[in-house]
Amino acid sequence: MKKIFFFTALFVFAGNILLAQFFKKEEGLAHTFSIVARDAKTGEMAVGVQSHWFSVGTAVPWGEAGVGVVATQSFVNKSYGPKGLALIKSGKTAPEALQELLAQDEGREVRQVAMIDTNGNVNAHTGKNCIDYASQIVSKNFSVQSNMMLNNKVCPAMAKAFEASEGKPLAERILIALQAAQAVGGDIRGKQSAAILVVAGKSTGQIWIDRLIDLRVDDNDLPLVEMERLLKLFRAYEHMDKGDLATEKNDMKLAMEEYGAAMKMFPKNLEMQYWTAITLANNKKVKEAGIMLQKIYKQDANWRELTKRLPKVNLLTVSEMDLKELIK
Structure with missing residues (x-):
């Protein structure tokens, strides 16, 4: 009995040492499903992910415009994200970058990683010790x-689902793929967080412009339902931005069409209503x-107070008489 206990303890101890070699507390876990993809027409690249893990968007998705995107999951090694993008940026294809990182990683058999570059080169790796059911499908542009x-x-x-959604914007296609995964069962533990990241196919050198969509649901009973709402809200505010641009060009017809499109999507959104009124x-x-x-x-008297403050910064350019009419 003592021998059995000794060998059992030795096995556990050895297993813990091995685990420590490829898993660090700061790296985290992300047992999950994800997709990396590229839109051949626009050049946009995206990562989408859902997991039963808090704030999966801070660990799994990585991307850089004009370079590529990465999804690193299972026993996560976050360095696959920045290191993989750096290797692609240096001239390697996504598959080459992935193979180089795997060769250096003693914990490769518990990793699951996918990469795609701006030319559509794509590959993935699922370690033999990833927890079932674990699999991958690598296809054209995703x-x-x-x-x-x-x-x-x-x-x-x-x-x-992704292939069938061709023609839709890339972010919507990513969401459709994630929804399809959940519909057939998804993560055995359930669901908690989700993320969608979309970057431009070509870099302008301005990260704040090139990161086209960056949405995260960190903790929610229905993360993909919330993600769908956020993506719709993002599109509505795109209409608001286009309306603002049309206003700057003195195209009031187009401005009101864009503002109207936004408010139609979210008719109860006071922010959209307010700035349309100010315009x-x-x-x-x-x-x-x-x-x-x-x-x-x-509905909220604070908006009246805000109206009073706008003339001072020239965001409301009306006469004193008209201002009184607007704040009465």
């Missing part, structure tokens, strides 16, 4: 991968603006 899934249907469902006022449509503002004030 790769889907998953580990610790309820069943073996996740990757096929993701691949099929109307600045374009001498004070009566229409006043009607909108009065409805807003009834």
Whole structure:
């Protein structure tokens, strides 16, 4: 009995030493499903992921415009993200970068990683010690991968959904693929967080412009439902931005069309309503603006106070008489 106990303890001890070689507390766990993809028409590249783990978006997805995107998961080695992008930037293809990093990693058999570069070169790795069900499908301009899934249907469902959604914007296609994965079972533990990252195909050298979409749901019972809402909200604010640009060019017809499109998507959003009203006022449509503002004030009087402050910084350019009409 003592010998059995000794060898059992020795095995556990040795296993813990081995685990320590490829897993560090600061690296975290991300047993999950994800997709990396490229839009051949726009050149955009994206990563999408969902997991039963807090804030998966801070560990799995990495991307740089004009370079590529990376998904690193399972027993996460976060360095695959920045190091992989650096290798691609130095001239290696995504598959070459992945192989170089795997060759240097003693914990490669518990890693799951996928990379795609700006030319569409793509590859993935699923270590033999990733927890079942663990698999990957590498195809033209995308790769889907998953580990610790309820069943073996996740990757096929993701691949099929992504291919069938061709023609839609890349972020929406990513979301559709993630939703398909969840619909067939997803993570055996459930769901908690999700993320979608989209970067431009060509770099402008301005990160704040090149990172096109960066949405995260860190903790939610239905992370993909919340992600769908956030993505829709993002698109609505895109309409608001286009409306602002049209206003700057004095194209009021286009501005109101864009503002109207945004408000149609989120009719209860006071922010969208408010700045649409202010734009109307600045374009001498004070009566229409006043009607909108009065409805807003009834829901939240703070917007009236904000209106009073706008003339000081030239965001509201109306006469004193018109201002009184707008804040009554």
